[in-house]
Amino acid sequence: MIYLNNSTCMFTAKNPLNLLNTFVLQLPQIFYPIMKGAVDMRGDIKKLIQENHVCVLATVSEGEPHCSLMSYVADEDCREIYMATHKDTKKYRNLAANPSVSLLIDSRETGGKDKKAETKALTVTGTFQDGMDEQRRMAVRKALLDRHPGLNEFFADPAAEIIVVKVKALQLLDGITDAYFEKVS
Numbered sequence: 001m002i003y004l005n006n007s008t009c010m011f012t013a014k015n016p017l018n019l020l021n022t023f024v025l026q027l028p029q030i031f032y033p034i035m036k037g038a039v040d041m042r043g044d045i046k047k048l049i050q051e052n053h054v055c056v057l058a059t060v061s062e063g064e065p066h067c068s069l070m071s072y073v074a075d076e077d078c079r080e081i082y083m084a085t086h087k088d089t090k091k092y093r094n095l096a097a098n099p100s101v102s103l104l105i106d107s108r109e110t111g112g113k114d115k116k117a118e119t120k121a122l123t124v125t126g127t128f129q130d131g132m133d134e135q136r137r138m139a140v141r142k143a144l145l146d147r148h149p150g151l152n153e154f155f156a157d158p159a160a161e162i163i164v165v166k167v168k169a170l171q172l173l174d175g176i177t178d179a180y181f182e183k184v185s
């Protein structure tokens, strides 16, 4: 005997063929996103990424960490974060030597009045991805320009390189002690 939650069951067990059909039809919808790694990220995490403008980018080389304040934009599902910088910067040299990065995005700009209790802080663990085709580069450059019109000149400079960070894991602190961890495949 199979019992299903009423809210998810469209057919009663009176007709086993209908029940079987429902399962068979729904299987691809359930498993395709999981196989694709596209299970949705928590809404509050996406909101935090999308509402803010600057992050702290931590890079490392030869065991030395280095932090830089960076303007960013994310793709629609927040699995990639884009920035731009000149090749002739310490952060870019670090990325070229070691693609491991950590980003900090927080709600101090956009959050509530009680800074300590209401601030959310998101630590993103990710990997720098080198190389992209020209069409994608132009699309990312445009997204950065739309998000940061004040940095028009900086992003339009052909010497500005696009940095793509592929998100691997997230740790959200909602207030000082409420922590949540999520792996992103």
Ligand SMILES: Cc1cc2nc3c(=O)[nH]c(=O)nc-3n(C[C@H](O)[C@H](O)[C@H](O)COP(=O)(O)O)c2cc1C
Binding pocket: 054, 067, 068, 069, 070, 071, 072, 083, 084, 085, 086, 089, 090, 091, 092
């Ligand atoms: C609000 C703010 C936003 C910034 N955004 C960027 C940025 O998008 N790209 C960038 O290369 N530098 C940006 N900077 C400057 C960097 O933080 C950094 O100081 C500079 O790029 C020097 O490079 P380095 O950290 O690799 O030595 C920003 C600085 C501030 C204060």
